[in-house]
Amino acid sequence: MEMLEKKYNHEFVEEGKYEWWKENDFFAASKKDAKPYTIVIPPPNVTGRLHLGHAWDTAIQDVCIRYKRMQGFDALWVPGMDHAGIATQAKVDKKLRDAGIDPRSMSREEWTKQAFSWKEEYALSIHNQWAKLGLSLDYHKERFTLDEGLSKAVRKVFVDLYQEGLIYRGERLINWDPLARTALSNEEVIYKDVEGAFYHIKYPIVGSDEYLEIATTRPETMLGDNAVAVNPLDSRYQKYVGKSVLLPLVGREIPIISDEHADIEKGTGCVKITMNHDPNDYEVGLRHNLKGITVIGFDGKMNENALHYCGLDRFLAREKIVQDLKNEGYLLRVEKIVHSVGHSERTLVPVEPMISKQWFVKMRPLADKVLANQKDASKKVHFLPSRFEKIMNHWMEITYDWCISRQLWWGHRIPAWYKDGETFVGMDSPGEGWVQDEDVLDTWFSSALWPFSTLGWPDITSLYQKYYPTDVLVTGYDIIPFWVNRMTFQALHFTHQRPFKYCYIHGLIRDKEGRKMSKSLGNGVDPMDVIKEYGADALRYYLVTSTSPGTDLRYEEEKVRSTWNFINKIWNASRFVLMNLEDYQESEICLKDIDKWILTKYNKTVKSVLKYMDRYEFQNVGSVLYDFIWEDFCDQYIEVAKFSLDDFTTKNVLLKVLTGILKMLHPFMPFVTEEIYQKLPIHEKTIVLSMYPIYDEKEVYLKEEALLDDIFSFVRLFRTTKSSYNIGKEFAVVFQNEEDYSLPIKMLKLEGHIFDTFSSSASYPVTYKNYSLLLYDSHTKTKEEEEIKEKEILLLKQSISKREALLSNENFCKKAPAKLVLEEQEKLKFEKQKLEELL
């Protein structure tokens, strides 16, 4: 039999295993008649390297899928990647520009070719990283969002929603990214506090020498002002309603209108209305039949409506206009403020609200379906932890129409064709002369279909029939609005069921100081570097078992190192077992108490692990396994097993328990468990497809468990006593009764120290339940020891009086469970006895 290397070497252990698993197709979902268990991977963007967040997210999924696979489920984990429209396009454009090529000078076809080769490059790198992480993905089912099948699903959804009146095209005020030059959805706008100012401007009232004072943070938009609004309840300004003001610099007359939007409390109570550059003003304008004027172009520069400011960047124009207002005496004052400004999630430039013709999804009916469905526990998406359901529901309650068209090249082309003012929406081009819409769809439009489009939908494939709906979706809470919500409403609408039964939400990875990992802070950690130093097994176990669901994780390298130590411990324990299994043969076994003890602990561990695994409580799985392996198996059983290594029963139990340990650990640390498993005298072809341990009640021996627990407690107490009194190698023990002390004698190496009687000035009782001895220090009692003893007596007295008080409390005795009262009485008795011995 092969032995394990002397030291745990993660690089050696992890080398080549993934390739072997893949070659043998262990990860492929089989067609066998087993119950399915499905996960679709959140497809990473083909824009760069995977970060620690991906490692965390995918490790959780791999734990789930490996667990179920070992339990005999037909486990399918669908891999795939996302084309990531705007993000990838930005990267490809940058790459081209860096090479001195203007991406806009290329034809769409040429550019797309470039983008696909970029995708191939990053797909390759992502595959390598998945391999390093050990993810048991079924590559036969791999998908890419721009695949023909998925594109068909996208078109189908678009066409159907259009025909149902749930997709429409129209001119609306949308969020515009002037750098990427595309429309954005509300979710793609992130609000950041920036330093700005309130510019207080004089708007002279026509036909009088009075003026209204207007405060704005965006003076450059005044060129497009349509009105000034005051609140209908604001008595200060009622007399002006119906009159006009003369727009400074522009010289255009605009009406003073009455609208609730004007806040009496805020500023001067007068607000300028710029329909085409502010979402609120847009609404006000519609109410008052105003006609908007666009003064900023899609390039973020002032346009031809902006007088001589035309061509100036919007921020330069702001400075210029403020200067001009000041010069002409219109600027009353400038008040510095910090206010929140919407920025593009991708390009980080301030978004510009713009009037534009775009495609929208009418959300209300779709969102209502989700809200209704979430009321049915048997049909709803169950969030883990459950509080995140509120996030989704709230989004569904307040949602507004989703702008889905993007002025990009990278993505699914909108299946709409135009000819002579007519619009055709369908799966394919209606033919000659029709021109397809230039725009593509929001990336999230296709991602929203991921759980079913990857399984072949809209075709009712066998894959779709067997594996849909999926069992669990694993993602971070930051992705709920973008993705989870949209998958949920699209799934309900098109597949008439939830896309996944459970939605496991994890947090974000932070650095040691609790800051978000980001490129700009330079505090990001490359999981590949961690794997190189500590191995994927250590990284995975650390990531998955370190937090409870939904909470953020502070990455600490020391913890990965301490996980490495844990694996090293397992390695060495396995080495010990294997060393003693060289002559292993199956034979009659005769369980001793200690064997029954470890089998009981083992089965109880299996039971807990099963419970926690089924509840996705991996932190609990981690701690249960850690404690069992380190404390019960290594510290106790192996130590005691050393006394009976020639016993085949011991060998048998060692093998059985070790095998179970490896299997339970396997989902978390696949590489090292496979390595050791292969060396066991009895094993299947791979641990990947081995059967997960089951709880066996017949192997639970409560009597023996209690017996050994007592002995171990007694042994521990002896060590504590000996150590706290600084008793060295010269000591004597006198047993106080006829109990079986054979195990303590061996464990504590008492041979040669046992006497029938002993006389010494220093004697200390070591008593645990039925086990009792007197420990004698062969040296004379020192003052220090005397003090320790005094302290112990004091603590004992305190404890006794506390218990006496509790037991004399009538209410406690009456209301507390009888078992608890009995325990208290026992303890009191025991402490009193011990006190007597000490005195």
Add this chain to the structure above:
RNA sequence: GGGCGUUUAGCUCAGUUGGUUAGAGCAUCUGCCUUACAAGCAGAGGGUCUGCGGUUCGAGUCCGUAAACGCCCACCA
């Protein structure tokens, strides 16, 4: 302006339906190279569980309230 989360040992975090002396890892201290492991073994110290009030025989846990920090949402000119 709404909503949520966090607050437990020096640090990072667990703590099930309320019930022994509140746990772990790392760090610290003491003693050990005991042939699986010194990346280890055997011990030890360290917490008025953020404050206040309530329910209860009993509260880290349930209820109310305050504070600090963080996050999400919302049209803040």
